[in-house]
Amino acid sequence: MVPQGLRYTKEHEWVRLEGDVATVGITDYAAHELGDVVFVELPEVGRTVAQLAPVGVIESVKAVSDLFAPVAGEVVETNPDLTSKPELLNTDPFGAGWMLRIAVSDKAQLDNLLDSAGYELLVAEA
Amino acid sequence: MAQSLGTRTSPLAAEHEALGARMIEFGGWLMPVSYAGILDEHRAVRTRAGLFDLSHMGELFLEGPQAAEALGYALTTNPSALALGRAHYSMICFQTGGILDDLIVYRLGPDRFMGVANASNAAAVSDALAERIDGFEVVLDDRSLATGLVAIQGPLAAGILKPHTDVNLAERRYYSIAEGHVAGVPALVARTGYTGEDGFEVFADHASIATVWSTLLDAGKKAGLVPVGLGARDTLRLEAGMPLYGNELGPDTTPFEAGLGRVVKFDKEGDFVGRTALAKAEAEGPRKMLVGLVVRGRGIARHGYDVFSGENRIGKVTSGTLSPTLNQPIAMAYVTPSSTEPGTILEVGVRDQRVPAEIVPLPFYKRPT
Numbered sequence: 001m002v003p004q005g006l007r008y009t010k011e012h013e014w015v016r017l018e019g020d021v022a023t024v025g026i027t028d029y030a031a032h033e034l035g036d037v038v039f040v041e042l043p044e045v046g047r048t049v050a051q052l053a054p055v056g057v058i059e060s061v062k063a064v065s066d067l068f069a070p071v072a073g074e075v076v077e078t079n080p081d082l083t084s085k086p087e088l089l090n091t092d093p094f095g096a097g098w099m100l101r102i103a104v105s106d107k108a109q110l111d112n113l114l115d116s117a118g119y120e121l122l123v124a125e126a
Numbered sequence: 127m128a129q130s131l132g133t134r135t136s137p138l139a140a141e142h143e144a145l146g147a148r149m150i151e152f153g154g155w156l157m158p159v160s161y162a163g164i165l166d167e168h169r170a171v172r173t174r175a176g177l178f179d180l181s182h183m184g185e186l187f188l189e190g191p192q193a194a195e196a197l198g199y200a201l202t203t204n205p206s207a208l209a210l211g212r213a214h215y216s217m218i219c220f221q222t223g224g225i226l227d228d229l230i231v232y233r234l235g236p237d238r239f240m241g242v243a244n245a246s247n248a249a250a251v252s253d254a255l256a257e258r259i260d261g262f263e264v265v266l267d268d269r270s271l272a273t274g275l276v277a278i279q280g281p282l283a284a285g286i287l288k289p290h291t292d293v294n295l296a297e298r299r300y301y302s303i304a305e306g307h308v309a310g311v312p313a314l315v316a317r318t319g320y321t322g323e324d325g326f327e328v329f330a331d332h333a334s335i336a337t338v339w340s341t342l343l344d345a346g347k348k349a350g351l352v353p354v355g356l357g358a359r360d361t362l363r364l365e366a367g368m369p370l371y372g373n374e375l376g377p378d379t380t381p382f383e384a385g386l387g388r389v390v391k392f393d394k395e396g397d398f399v400g401r402t403a404l405a406k407a408e409a410e411g412p413r414k415m416l417v418g419l420v421v422r423g424r425g426i427a428r429h430g431y432d433v434f435s436g437e438n439r440i441g442k443v444t445s446g447t448l449s450p451t452l453n454q455p456i457a458m459a460y461v462t463p464s465s466t467e468p469g470t471i472l473e474v475g476v477r478d479q480r481v482p483a484e485i486v487p488l489p490f491y492k493r494p495t
Contacts, residue, residue, distance in 0.1 A: 038448040
């Protein structure tokens with residue numbers, strides 16, 4: 001499942017731009033690859049992040065993975081539900097399992113990311 | 127997935143593929159790490175039953191009039207003391223006292239034993255045994271590549287297996303073994319496991335292990351038995367406080383440091399490999415001690431993370447995960463022997479933070495009796 005209208009990174013994250021704010025999460029492909037997510041560490045609100053900088057951590061039963069900022073900007077919100085329900089990343093990665101919102105400093109950076117067709121191709125080749 | 131040269135395939139590879147298993151390389155074998163998901167598989171074993179493919183393990187048979195003496199020289203335990211059909215947990219150590227592998231030794235007959243070694247060490251254990259039994263009247267038959275192994279574990283395991291074997295399960299105590307049939311094929315049935323639950327391990331030839339697997343998988347379906355991969359095997363054994371070679375055990379660790387000094391039988395007859403070094407290690411006391419930790423802050427302690435007491439780095443985490451049963455992060459760690467008192471609060475370095483963790487007695491989980 002690769003929803004249309006989103007942007008994607010090669011690290012299997014998705015970005016939805018609404019106005020100047022980008023909502024970020026991981027794709028269902030990533031969620032499936034990780035297996036049961038049991039712990040999520042998210043950046044502090046107000047932190048300025050560079051594009052592709054590590055901003056958080058996703059831990060499954062077996063593995064630890066980094067979360068990268070798909071675009072530069074300021075973190076304006078993180079998903080409070082993930083502390084008690086990290087499994088939302090597995091059950092609803094494109095919805096209730098969203099991870100953070102970034103006030104984008106340069107919207108042109110989204111052009112560096114994959115569109116849904118490009119991401120589908122990436123997953124098909126993985 | 128990419129498979130490196132020389133990786134071995136389980137005799138149940140086709141079954142795993144049909145079940146949609148995720149495969150990983152482990153100990154030189156391509157094995158299932160999970161099917162439906164590690165958490166579900168873990169909980170199935172704790173509450174119902176799970177079926178494991180452990181065909182990667184090494185099966186080493188020793189037979190001859192001096193089989194017991196030969197093993198007594200090669201290992202730290204005293205297999206001569208084993209009654210027929212009984213088993214014990216043992217270790218094979220280097221001359222230095224470090225651990226080459228941990229294994230279970232089964233007495234199949236007066237002059238016949240089977241040792242089950244870890245996959246990654248099976249060849250090294252086989253080589254060491256061959257060298258150490260030289261001069262004894264005994265023959266080593268390494269059947270690791272011809273023997274399949276399926277484990278059925280969990281509170282419902284005995285009930286599921288019972289109608290499909292001629293071995294009297296009620297008579298099989300924990301750590302015992304009998305020859306018989308499972309699903310109509312010749313098999314060895316042992317009441318052993320690595321999950322902290324009751325259960326059985328069924329050894330059969332490669333050609334017939336698929337019959338055992340399919341029969342038990344079908345038979346257990348109604349009762350909620352599921353196939354379980356190595357991912358849940360690791361979380362299950364960690365909750366049960368059982369050591370894993372490469373994590374808690376290795377050449378730089380003695381059995382005493384691992385809290386397993388009971389497997390070193392100094393009072394047995396005859397010499398054994400590592401005796402001098404182990405006696406010295408026991409007299410001098412451990413350089414480190416294995417402890418259980420429960421993380422009391424936010425974060426999961428993982429293999430390799432540093433352990434601190436105040437500003438001092440006093441050890442390293444050997445295994446850690448979120449315990450599916452306790453829903454808390456648990457870990458095992460080696461720490462300096464002065465900091466092993468349960469209740470002591472230490473800290474684990476989780477990335478750039480120090481997270482508090484409390485020393486607790488092992489195991490983390492004990493099955494209700």
